[in-house]
Amino acid sequence: xxxxxxxxxxxxxxxxxxxxxxxxxxxxxxxxxxxxxxxxxxxxxxxxxxxxxxxxxxxxxxxxxxxxxxxxxxxxxxxxxxxxxxxxxxxxxxxxxxxxxxxxxxxxxxxxxxxxxxxxxxxxxxxxxxxxxxxxxxxxxxxxxxxxxxxxxxxxxxxxxxxxxxxxxxxxxxxxxxxxxxxxxxxxxxxxxxxxxxxxxxxxxxxxxxxxxxxxxxxxxxxxxxxxxxxxxxxxxxxxxxxxxxxxxxxxxxxxxxxxxxxxxxxxxxxxxxxxxxxxxxxxxxxxxxxxxxxxxxxxxxxxxxxxxxxxxxxxxxxxxxxxxxxxxxxxxxxxxxxxxxxxxxxxxxxxxxxxxxxxxxxxxxxxxxxxxxxxxxxxxxxxxxxxxxxxxxxxxxxxxxxxxxxxxxxxxx
Amino acid sequence: xxxxxxxxxxxxxxxxxxxxxxxxxxxxxxxxxxxxxxxxxxxxxxxxxxxxxxxxxxxxxxxxxxxxxxxxxxxxxxxxxxxxxxxxxxxxxxxxxxxxxxxx
Numbered sequence: 001x002x003x004x005x006x007x008x009x010x011x012x013x014x015x016x017x018x019x020x021x022x023x024x025x026x027x028x029x030x031x032x033x034x035x036x037x038x039x040x041x042x043x044x045x046x047x048x049x050x051x052x053x054x055x056x057x058x059x060x061x062x063x064x065x066x067x068x069x070x071x072x073x074x075x076x077x078x079x080x081x082x083x084x085x086x087x088x089x090x091x092x093x094x095x096x097x098x099x100x101x102x103x104x105x106x107x108x109x110x111x112x113x114x115x116x117x118x119x120x121x122x123x124x125x126x127x128x129x130x131x132x133x134x135x136x137x138x139x140x141x142x143x144x145x146x147x148x149x150x151x152x153x154x155x156x157x158x159x160x161x162x163x164x165x166x167x168x169x170x171x172x173x174x175x176x177x178x179x180x181x182x183x184x185x186x187x188x189x190x191x192x193x194x195x196x197x198x199x200x201x202x203x204x205x206x207x208x209x210x211x212x213x214x215x216x217x218x219x220x221x222x223x224x225x226x227x228x229x230x231x232x233x234x235x236x237x238x239x240x241x242x243x244x245x246x247x248x249x250x251x252x253x254x255x256x257x258x259x260x261x262x263x264x265x266x267x268x269x270x271x272x273x274x275x276x277x278x279x280x281x282x283x284x285x286x287x288x289x290x291x292x293x294x295x296x297x298x299x300x301x302x303x304x305x306x307x308x309x310x311x312x313x314x315x316x317x318x319x320x321x322x323x324x325x326x327x328x329x330x331x332x333x334x335x336x337x338x339x340x341x342x343x344x345x346x347x348x349x350x351x352x353x354x355x356x357x358x359x360x361x362x363x364x365x366x367x368x369x370x371x372x373x374x375x376x377x378x379x380x381x382x383x384x385x386x387x388x389x390x391x392x393x394x395x396x397x398x399x400x401x402x403x404x405x406x407x408x409x410x411x412x413x414x
Numbered sequence: 415x416x417x418x419x420x421x422x423x424x425x426x427x428x429x430x431x432x433x434x435x436x437x438x439x440x441x442x443x444x445x446x447x448x449x450x451x452x453x454x455x456x457x458x459x460x461x462x463x464x465x466x467x468x469x470x471x472x473x474x475x476x477x478x479x480x481x482x483x484x485x486x487x488x489x490x491x492x493x494x495x496x497x498x499x500x501x502x503x504x505x506x507x508x509x510x511x512x513x514x515x516x517x518x
Contacts, residue, residue: 156478156480157478157514157516162516162517162518163517163518192479192502192514193514193516194500197516198513198514198515198516198518199515199516199518200429206518220499220500222479222490222494222501222502224490236490236491237494237498237499251480265481265485266480266481266484267480267481274474293473295474295475297517331517345517345518347517347518349474
């Protein structure tokens with residue numbers, strides 16, 4: 001009996017076990033999932049919690065409900081992986097041996113990594129929204145907010161769901177307009193990159209979106225610390241951005257047990273082959289989704305396309321054959337732009353987000369890199385798809401893992 | 415991709431002047447690129463550039479300032495001294511690598 005051990009019962013881990021339980025014989029394979037709690041959060045929904053559009057209860061369900069029969073769920077804090085012994089140690093001393101290990105413990109915001117962020121203003125005027133507590137606390141703060149300087153801030157790349165801070169800025173702007181208080185709010189977007197949009201086609205087509213909304217961009221801002229007393233962000237080159245309400249995306253890092261196991265890079269991501277997800281250090285360890293160091297977007301969509309490729313590859317690898325599937329960096333995501341509209345992006349390692357229609361050329365129904373109400377409805381409908389189609393590992397019609405150029409075009413250069 | 419002449423060499427660049435072909439870079443070329451943006455290369459600069467080039471080759475991505483500081487041990491403040499104002503972008507430009515980007 002061989003044992004497949006999956007660390008993390010989130011988006012990636014759940015999809016992997018659903019896909020593999022169907023394809024690995026129960027008489028030959030045991031499958032176990034470890035996670036620290038039994039709360040599966042629909043993370044794309046966190047963006048809507050601060051605006052009161054989703055309640056926390058709508059985006060959290062028990063992890064176990066999405067694991068198939070024949071998969072054991074072990075709740076527990078992971079202490080470390082002993083890759084040489086083929087064992088995972090849990091806090092409290094329990095040991096789980098494995099033949100194959102899949103690391104799918106994602107990435108998490110780390111406000112502790114920026115001096116001053118957890119100082120006197122944390123959850124008073126400084127908020128994150130990538131956690132349940134943060135999103136909930138920010139909802140209360142936004143309801144109280146009566147005007148002033150609202151700063152949307154990214155500490156550093158990579159972050160999960162990289163467009164979410166931009167979406168937050170757009171949704172906040174639309175909300176203040178709707179409430180008739182837009183003229184009382186100064187909105188700015190602070191990024192370590194050289195702009196809110198950094199890829200050529202997106203910059204050309206969408207570059208004016210922030211200007212039109214009077215959102216000031218503070219580019220190339222490398223945050224050194226938060227001065228909680230004076231309520232200012234301070235950069236390494238001594239620029240300062242004052243705030244009344246700071247909505248920050250703290251540095252994102254993989255889980256600390258990965259560092260304790262000596263398996264991570266400087267941000268605790270597991271170095272893995274960008275096409276096969278196989279660890280570059282161990283032939284029986286894979287890393288999937290946000291936990292891996294792939295130069296792809298950290299997002300459920302990437303994890304979804306990775307899982308499709310990984311399932312086939314894993315069967316080959318476990319049978320001693322070469323892996324023939326190759327993940328191409330494919331991701332797509334809806335980007336809320338406010339006022340009931342959204343955009344859709346579709347891209348991979350080699351192709352930047354381009355305009356066009358998706359998934360069917362010319363027909364869509366979604367428009368790429370252009371605002372439409374349909375894209376917004378697509379984003380809302382996706383929550384149902386997530387729980388009922390994606391997590392169970394069922395194929396999504398018209399959504400192949402490999403990115404397609406059909407329906408896309410390069411913007412004209414004028 | 416447009417071709418441009420830097421010093422005596424023809425190289426491929428993107429619309430912002432960043433080299434697009436990893437193998438067209440050399441340390442001589444780096445001196446010219448640095449001069450274009452008002453930087454005179456010293457050994458301290460070259461140490462950073464060599465790290466960037468090696469790291470990009472392995473990772474397929476231009477390293478962040480944080481990665482340069484933790485992995486190569488060069489503090490972020492020093493990077494700001496060596497490449498004033500916009501170190502991430504300037505380092506990538508001189509090292510012949512893509513500028514750091516988001517997904518869109």
